Amino acid sequence: xxxxxxxxxxxxxxxxxxxxxxxxxxxxxxxxxxQLDLTRFPPQLFWLAVTFLLLYLLMSKLALPQVSDIxxxxxxxxxxxxxQADQLNREADAALKGYEQAxxxxxxxxxxxxxxxxxxxxxxxxxxxxxxxxxLSAQAAEAEASxxxxxxxxxxxxxxxxxxxxxxxxxxxxxTQPDGASIDQAVGEELSRRGVK
Amino acid sequence: MAAGHNPLEQFQIKTLLPIEAGGxxxxxxxxxxxxxxxxxxxxxxxxxxxxxxxxxxxxxQSMVEMSYEAIAGMIRDTVGSGGKKYFPFIFSxxxxxxxxxxxxxxxxxxTVTSHIAVTFALAAVxxxxxxxxxxxxxxxxxxxxxxxxxVPLPVLFLLVPIEIISYLMRPISLSVRLFANMMAGHVxxxxxxGFVISLGAVLVPLGIFPLAFMVALTGLxxxxxxxxxYIFSILTCIYLNDAIHLH
Numbered sequence: 001x002x003x004x005x006x007x008x009x010x011x012x013x014x015x016x017x018x019x020x021x022x023x024x025x026x027x028x029x030x031x032x033x034x035q036l037d038l039t040r041f042p043p044q045l046f047w048l049a050v051t052f053l054l055l056y057l058l059m060s061k062l063a064l065p066q067v068s069d070i071x072x073x074x075x076x077x078x079x080x081x082x083x084q085a086d087q088l089n090r091e092a093d094a095a096l097k098g099y100e101q102a103x104x105x106x107x108x109x110x111x112x113x114x115x116x117x118x119x120x121x122x123x124x125x126x127x128x129x130x131x132x133x134x135x136l137s138a139q140a141a142e143a144e145a146s147x148x149x150x151x152x153x154x155x156x157x158x159x160x161x162x163x164x165x166x167x168x169x170x171x172x173x174x175x176t177q178p179d180g181a182s183i184d185q186a187v188g189e190e191l192s193r194r195g196v197k
Numbered sequence: 198m199a200a201g202h203n204p205l206e207q208f209q210i211k212t213l214l215p216i217e218a219g220g221x222x223x224x225x226x227x228x229x230x231x232x233x234x235x236x237x238x239x240x241x242x243x244x245x246x247x248x249x250x251x252x253x254x255x256x257x258q259s260m261v262e263m264s265y266e267a268i269a270g271m272i273r274d275t276v277g278s279g280g281k282k283y284f285p286f287i288f289s290x291x292x293x294x295x296x297x298x299x300x301x302x303x304x305x306x307x308t309v310t311s312h313i314a315v316t317f318a319l320a321a322v323x324x325x326x327x328x329x330x331x332x333x334x335x336x337x338x339x340x341x342x343x344x345x346x347x348v349p350l351p352v353l354f355l356l357v358p359i360e361i362i363s364y365l366m367r368p369i370s371l372s373v374r375l376f377a378n379m380m381a382g383h384v385x386x387x388x389x390x391g392f393v394i395s396l397g398a399v400l401v402p403l404g405i406f407p408l409a410f411m412v413a414l415t416g417l418x419x420x421x422x423x424x425x426x427y428i429f430s431i432l433t434c435i436y437l438n439d440a441i442h443l444h
Contacts, residue, residue, distance in 0.1 A: 034208040047229035055236045060285030063243035
C-alpha cells in the first residue's frame with residue numbers, strides 16, 4: 001500500500017523529527033535511503049572538494065579583498081574627513097584667537113597713544129605754566145627789586161632832605177648858619193629812633 | 198503510486214555525465230550541478246555586488262558588505278584577532294552552506310547539504326583543521342583541552358573520557374545536525390505536498406489546509422536554512438577558539 005507507506009513515513013518524520021530515524025525506516029521500506037548509498041559518495045566528495053576549493057580561492061583571492069578594500073577606503077575617507085574637519089576647526093580657532101589678539105593689541109595701542117597724547121599735552125601745559133610762572137616771578141622779583149631800589153633810594157635821601165630842611169629851618173629861625181655836621185647827627189639820631197635807616 | 202510521490206525521491210543522486218578516474222566514480226551528478234551553481238551564485242553575488250566600489254553602497258553592495266561584516270564580526274566575537282586568517286575559510290563555509298540550503302528551497306532543485314556525505318566532509322575538514330591548528334599552536338599542551346584546570350583528580354577520571362568523547366563527536370554532531378535538518382524539512386514539505394494531492398482528490402477544498410501549512414512550513418524552512426548555516430559556522434568558530442585559546 002503505497003499511500004500507507006507514505007503516511008507511515010510522514011508520521012515517523014513528524015513524530016520523531018529526527019531525519020535519520022525516518023530515513024532508516026524508509027531505507028528498510030523503500031530499499032535504500034539515497035543518503036546512505038555508499039556508491040554515491042565518491043562523486044559527491046570529489047565535486048565538493050573541487051567546488052569548495054574553487055569557492056575558497058575565489059573568495060580569499062578575489063571577492064573578500066575587494067570588499068575589505070571598499071570598507072578600508074570608506075574608513076579612511078571618514079577618518080580623513082574627520083581629521084580635515086578637525087584641522088579646519090583648529091584653523092578657525094587660531095584665526096579667532098589671532099583676531100582677538102589683534103583687537104587686544106589695537107586696544108592697548110590706542111590706550112598707549114591716548115596716554116602719550118595726554119602726557120604730551122600735560123607736559124606742554126606744565127612747561128607753559130612753568131614758563132609763565134617763571135616769567136611772572138621774574139617780573140615780580142624785578143618789580144620788587146625796583147621797588148626796593150626806589151625805596152632805598154628814597155630812604156637814603158630822607159636824611160639828606162631832613163638835614164637840608166633842618167638847616168634851612170634853623171637858619172631861618174635863628175638867622176645864623178648852623179653847624180651842618182651836628183644837625184646831620186641829630187637828624188640821624190632822630191631817624192634811627194623812629195626806626196628809619 | 199508514482200515514483201515522484203516518494204518523499205525520498207528528491208534525494209536521489211542521478212549521474213548526468215559519467216566520469217571515472219583511477220577506479221573512482223567521479224561522475225557529474227545533479228548534486229554536482231548544484232554545488233557548481235552554489236559557487237557560481239556566491240561568486241556572482243560577491244563580485245558583482247562589490248564591483249562599483251561605491252563609497253555610499255547601494256542595496257546589493259550593502260548586502261555584500263553585511264555578509265562580510267557579519268562573518269568578520271562573528272569571528273572577532275568568538276575567536277578574537279587570532280581568527281583573522283581563517284576568515285576566508287569560514288566565510289566560504291558559511292556562504293556555501295547558506296546558499297546550498299537556500300537554493301534547495303527552490304522547487305525542482307537538489308539540496309546539496311541534505312546529504313551526509315557532503316555535510317560530514319565539511320565537518321571533517323573543520324574537525325581535522327581545528328585539531329591540526331590546536332596541536333601546531335600548543336603541541337601536546339593541546340591535550341589540556343580534555344582536562345580543565347581546577348578540577349579535582351577523582352573527577353578527572355570521569356571528565357577526561359567525557360571530554361574526549363564529546364570532542365570526537367564534534368564532526369558527527371556538526372554534520373548530522375545540518376543534514377538532518379535539511380532532509381527533515383524537505384521530507385516534510387514533500388509529505389504535505391502529497392497531502393494536498395490526496396486530500397484534494399477526496400474533496401478539492403480540503404487540499405487548502407495542507408497547502409496553507411506548506412506555505413508556513415516554507416517560511417520556517419527558509420529560517421532553518423539560514424539558521425543552520427549560521428550554526429555550522431559559529432560552531433566552527435567556537436572549535437577554532439578552543440584550538441587557539443584552549444578554552
